Structure formats: structure tokens, C-alpha cells
Amino acid sequence: MPHLQVDSLKLYYRKDSSVVRAVDGVELDVERGETLGVVGESGCGKSSLAAAIFRSFPQNVALFEGSVKLGDVDITRIGEEEFRKDYRWRRIAMVPQSSMNSLDPIYTVGKQMVETIQEHSDMNEREAKELSEEMLREVELPVEVFNRYPFQLSGGQKQRVMIALALVLNPELLIADEPTTALDVVVQSKILRLLLRLSSERRMTSIYITHDMGVVSVVASKVAVMYAGRIVEVAPASELFANPLHPYTQKLISCIPRLGGKREGELRYIPGTPPSLTEGNFESCLFAPRCERVMSECSRIRPKLVKAGDEHYVACLLYG
Numbered sequence: 001m002p003h004l005q006v007d008s009l010k011l012y013y014r015k016d017s018s019v020v021r022a023v024d025g026v027e028l029d030v031e032r033g034e035t036l037g038v039v040g041e042s043g044c045g046k047s048s049l050a051a052a053i054f055r056s057f058p059q060n061v062a063l064f065e066g067s068v069k070l071g072d073v074d075i076t077r078i079g080e081e082e083f084r085k086d087y088r089w090r091r092i093a094m095v096p097q098s099s100m101n102s103l104d105p106i107y108t109v110g111k112q113m114v115e116t117i118q119e120h121s122d123m124n125e126r127e128a129k130e131l132s133e134e135m136l137r138e139v140e141l142p143v144e145v146f147n148r149y150p151f152q153l154s155g156g157q158k159q160r161v162m163i164a165l166a167l168v169l170n171p172e173l174l175i176a177d178e179p180t181t182a183l184d185v186v187v188q189s190k191i192l193r194l195l196l197r198l199s200s201e202r203r204m205t206s207i208y209i210t211h212d213m214g215v216v217s218v219v220a221s222k223v224a225v226m227y228a229g230r231i232v233e234v235a236p237a238s239e240l241f242a243n244p245l246h247p248y249t250q251k252l253i254s255c256i257p258r259l260g261g262k263r264e265g266e267l268r269y270i271p272g273t274p275p276s277l278t279e280g281n282f283e284s285c286l287f288a289p290r291c292e293r294v295m296s297e298c299s300r301i302r303p304k305l306v307k308a309g310d311e312h313y314v315a316c317l318l319y320g
Helices: 046-054 080-086 109-119 125-138 143-147 155-167 185-202 213-219 237-242 247-254
Strands: 004-015 018-030 035-039 061-070 092-095 173-177 205-210 222-227 230-236 306-309 312-314
Touching (some): 004 046, 018 061, 018 222, 035 213, 046 092, 046 173, 046 205, 109 125, 109 143, 109 155, 125 143, 155 173, 155 185, 185 213, 205 213, 213 237, 222 237, 222 247, 230 237, 230 247
Parallel strands (some): 035 205, 173 205
Antiparallel strands (some): 004 018, 004 061, 306 312
């Protein structure tokens, strides 16, 4: 049984008189200890997928349905208080997008870490302080950071604090939503290496969300490509980059700049724009208006994920 199993997951938002289909029937399996990279353009629903799994919603939710199983427990079926006490931060943790801005500027790092630990465990203040300091060392920060305020830290240090907060209760599932956004490339590399080391040492199941195909090729053992709220291709990372099947995946990979070697014409891009998630024909292939291989059936049939190889799945009518 997969460690994390997502089935027919939907998360819609209300927007004025419309409904935004941010996550629209997603299906995913992630094995224990595996790192899944979820990749796609901005606005494709990646962060909403993370929010749906973590059950961290804005107030304008119109629909939340489907199944998210962690082990043999469907966490969409348990009450909010039980989820907050027994799952959020204890078994499932998340490094949110723009997490450097998530620290409270008027409290020290240590106070925020201790309060988080005590809110989700039975530790006393002394035990929580000792664990916090141990976790700061684990993410390669000096223990003095415990008594500092967020404004006294660099961007990379604040990101490490957020990783420490996410991992301090030793969760079995970590969701990292664009954890290197707004960091320079040197700090990005250090953060990525840190996440990979900690995931491996703790044998955590990880979901790494990014729009950067180059980054996901480094961190992920398996990749899910997301477009307009749907998963359009899933495969082991090596297979996906060697043999991308969906026209959208092919376009994403062709857009990756390459250093060295012979340059083949101008830098490539994907023509057109992502579709509206509030209106249109949702019983169709939503990539069809941008696809060079579009067929007449694409406008009236919604493609389902089908097996196209060993552990390789694609949602495209070109593959049945």
C-alpha cells in the first residue's frame, strides 16, 4: 500500500459568482521514503494541492472532496480537532510558499518553536527548548539563533528556521511548497541539499512543489506534472526526463535553458496562456488550445491517466 494515496481529490474556491476549480480530480500514489516532485506553471493548482493534503484552507472553499489516505487512514474523514492534534505538524508538516514571511516578527525564533512544539505535543517548556536547539543544529544553524528575532536573520537562515519548525516533531510526510523562492542560487543549492539529506536520514515521504523543472530533476525520485488543476503525467524522474509523453511535459522540458553544447535556435517557450479555471468546457483536454498535436476528440473528451509504461502514466488521448 502506498504511504500517501490521493484519489479523486477536488478543491474548488468561490470567487465572486464563479467557482475556481483549483484541484480537479487529482490522483497520486507516493511510496514511503519517496520524494515526489509536483511541477507546472504558476496557477496550475500546485499550492492548492498542498493545501488540500494539509487541510489548510482559505475561507472561500466551495468544494472539498475525494480521498487522501496516509497509510490506511483517510485524513479527509477525520474531524478538524483530531487532525490538528494528531496529524498537522506531528505526522504531516509543510514548508509553505513564501515561508520566510511566515515567522512572527515580534517573537524570537525560540519562542515560536517552543510554542509550536507545545501546541502539538505534551512536552514541557524545558523539553521543547532542548528539542528546538537540537533541531536548529540539525538544519546547520548556530544555537544562538534560538534567541534572535526574524529580522536579525538572513533569507537563507529564516528558510532553515522554517524547515526546522516543519521537522521538529519528526513528521512522516513533508510538503515543501517552493521552499527556495526568493533565494539566490547559492543558498538555493544549500537548502536543497539540506532537505535531501534530512529526508534521506529520516526516511520521510516528501512532496516537493515547484515550477522549476531543473530543480525537480535534482530533488525528485518521481515527478507529477500538473496542468489546470489536473495531473497530466506521472513517472519516475529519470523516465520522465528521458521520455516525456504528454505534449505539455515535452514543452516544459524543452524550455529548460542548457549551458554548454550547441545552441539550437532561440530559447523555446509554450505559446498561449493557461486556461481559466472558472469557466469553459471542463469535460475536454484543457491543454488542447496550446497543443500542436490537438485532435478533434480533445474538445469533447476529458483524458484520464492511463498506463503508458512501467510506472509511467499519462492523461492524453494520443495514448488511448
